[in-house]
Amino acid sequence: MRRLLALFLVLLPFTAADAGEEVVLGLSQNRVAITANFDGSEILIFGAVKRDSPPPANQPLDVIVTIEGPSLPVTVRRKEKRYGIWINTDALEIDSAPVFYAVATSGPFNEIISDSDDLRHHVSIPRSIRFVGAPGHIMDADTFSEALIRIRSKNGLYQFLENAISVDQQTLFRTSIALPSNLTEGDYKTRVFLLRDRDVVADYEAVINVRKVGLERFLFNLSREQPVIYGLLSLAIAIAAGWGASAAFRIFRRA
Amino acid sequence: MQIYLPIAEVSVNAFLLLGLGGIVGILSGMFGVGGGFLMTPLLFFIGIPPAVAVATEANQIVASSFSGVLAHLKRKTVDLKMGTVLLIGGLVGAALGVLLFNFLKALGQVELLVKLSYVVFLGVVGGLMFIESVNAIRRSRNAGAATVPRRRQRNWVHSLPFKMRFRASGLYISVIPPLLIGLSVGVLAAIMGVGGGFIMVPAMIYLLGMPTKVVVGTSLFQIIFVTAFTTMLHATTNYTVDMALAVLLLIGGVIGAQIGTRIGVHMKAEQLRVLLAMMVLVVCAKLALELLLQPAELYSLGAAGGH
Numbered sequence: 001m002r003r004l005l006a007l008f009l010v011l012l013p014f015t016a017a018d019a020g021e022e023v024v025l026g027l028s029q030n031r032v033a034i035t036a037n038f039d040g041s042e043i044l045i046f047g048a049v050k051r052d053s054p055p056p057a058n059q060p061l062d063v064i065v066t067i068e069g070p071s072l073p074v075t076v077r078r079k080e081k082r083y084g085i086w087i088n089t090d091a092l093e094i095d096s097a098p099v100f101y102a103v104a105t106s107g108p109f110n111e112i113i114s115d116s117d118d119l120r121h122h123v124s125i126p127r128s129i130r131f132v133g134a135p136g137h138i139m140d141a142d143t144f145s146e147a148l149i150r151i152r153s154k155n156g157l158y159q160f161l162e163n164a165i166s167v168d169q170q171t172l173f174r175t176s177i178a179l180p181s182n183l184t185e186g187d188y189k190t191r192v193f194l195l196r197d198r199d200v201v202a203d204y205e206a207v208i209n210v211r212k213v214g215l216e217r218f219l220f221n222l223s224r225e226q227p228v229i230y231g232l233l234s235l236a237i238a239i240a241a242g243w244g245a246s247a248a249f250r251i252f253r254r255a
Numbered sequence: 256m257q258i259y260l261p262i263a264e265v266s267v268n269a270f271l272l273l274g275l276g277g278i279v280g281i282l283s284g285m286f287g288v289g290g291g292f293l294m295t296p297l298l299f300f301i302g303i304p305p306a307v308a309v310a311t312e313a314n315q316i317v318a319s320s321f322s323g324v325l326a327h328l329k330r331k332t333v334d335l336k337m338g339t340v341l342l343i344g345g346l347v348g349a350a351l352g353v354l355l356f357n358f359l360k361a362l363g364q365v366e367l368l369v370k371l372s373y374v375v376f377l378g379v380v381g382g383l384m385f386i387e388s389v390n391a392i393r394r395s396r397n398a399g400a401a402t403v404p405r406r407r408q409r410n411w412v413h414s415l416p417f418k419m420r421f422r423a424s425g426l427y428i429s430v431i432p433p434l435l436i437g438l439s440v441g442v443l444a445a446i447m448g449v450g451g452g453f454i455m456v457p458a459m460i461y462l463l464g465m466p467t468k469v470v471v472g473t474s475l476f477q478i479i480f481v482t483a484f485t486t487m488l489h490a491t492t493n494y495t496v497d498m499a500l501a502v503l504l505l506i507g508g509v510i511g512a513q514i515g516t517r518i519g520v521h522m523k524a525e526q527l528r529v530l531l532a533m534m535v536l537v538v539c540a541k542l543a544l545e546l547l548l549q550p551a552e553l554y555s556l557g558a559a560g561g562h
Binding site: 077 | 371550
């Protein structure tokens with residue numbers, strides 16, 4: 001384990017010279033391969049604070065780690081009772097929302113980061129979602145973005161993990177974040193913020209690459225690039241299996 | 256054993272899929288229905304996106320019906336001429352259905368349409384079948400061992416032009432009703448992810464007056480071609496056919512269908528119809544409740560940009 005740690009420290013040295021403190025970060029993996037039996041993945045994020053001078057005496061160090069999947073527009077729809085049944089009525093398009101977003105902190109979120117720094121760095125879950133405005137007839141646009149967060153949180157796609165980071169000696173920190181099985185491909189941006197007195201004093205970014213591999217990759221690409229061949233292949237496999245099982249039963253019955 | 260589905264982009268238990276395929280396959284073989292009207296809602300429940308469930312189910316029905324058709328062809332219980340007429344209507348219907356599906360998906364109302372269609376069709380068809388078959392069973396009990404002579408009703412179907420002779424069914428009727436039945440089944444195949452047997456079988460019996468013996472084989476014959484066409488349309492316009500999901504469902508489904516066909520041979524037509532009617536009504540009631548009761552989550556998410 002120590003050797004592994006040392007390896008990552010060598011591989012991932014990064015700078016963020018602010019107030020003389022820098023983040024040195026390690027990730028248990030910087031790529032996630034989605035294979036046929038992919039069942040989620042746990043990312044271990046650990047690191048240290050490198051500094052030239054001793055840490056300030058009475059300002060404790062806090063750390064926030066975020067992992068952010070690719071952002072895409074999303075349509076949120078609301079059901080209402082019309083003619084006795086529940087149907088979708090109002091819809092609001094959110095310009096951009098990450099498909100996955102996790103925030104881990106070393107303390108209560110509001111006590112360790114100021115609103116202005118949250119806004120500047122888009123740290124909290126609501127700040128990671130961007131939407132410009134709602135059409136005139138929708139008065140309560142906020143309930144739509146709250147619903148988006150609620151639904152994705154329920155599916156494990158948005159995670160708010162307060163007090164999930166342990167910080168030792170104002171220097172070492174570690175946390176682990178579970179990536180669920182219903183993951184979308186893309187570059188997952190990992191950010192680390194060091195905070196003192198509710199201000200961000202240093203930050204660091206790394207990328208975790210989430211990709212489908214092997215058969216998954218092959219089928220996905222084929223379905224997008226050669227949909228006709230993919231469709232015919234699906235049918236051929238279906239018919240072969242149907243005929244094969246029928247033939248197998250015939251032989252089985254004769255025997 | 257969890258398996259990640261490449262197109263649906265979710266991870267599900269492989270044995271769950273095999274089991275679902277097997278159970279629905281048995282029913283498919285017994286009743287001559289594709290089983291899609293049960294499988295598609297079940298796929299929604301285990302978290303498969305509706306668009307993927309509908310398209311993949313069409314693919315899976317091809318396989319489960321194929322082995323059924325082979326069994327029926329061997330027993331010569333398929334009216335190929337009637338099947339071809341139904342098929343021509345079906346292909347046109349499937350094309351219209353995919354257009355409608357894609358249009359409603361953009362509006363965010365596809366789920367409502369799918370559920371409403373299920374409730375209406377399953378309710379009417381299931382109710383009629385149930386009443387009719389219960390009466391038939393009662394009649395045959397009252398008449399003792401004697402079989403009830405089959406009355407040929409002469410209704411509006413017999414007064415339309417373009418008549419054609421269907422030898423295997425012993426019918427001489429217009430091609431318009433079978434074309435229309437095929438067409439509506441094609442639309443349902445495309446938008447509901449069903450083979451359409453649940454509507455075609457009663458329509459063939461009650462509207463066309465076909466003998467029950469050839470109805471199952473003939474409907475399966477039409478279903479494999481219409482669902483194959485639907486699969487291609489969804490694969491090329493929506494990219495929603497998940498091959499891995501289809502393969503798992505069909506492995507269970509194909510085996511189940513063979514078992515089901517054997518069971519079906521040993522059961523009386525009236526008993527089969529009562530059972531099918533009851534199942535249709537149960538699925539109908541479940542879907543109706545979902546529309547009538549307040550859902551726990553009023554909001555839903557959809558991909559944007561589909562205008």
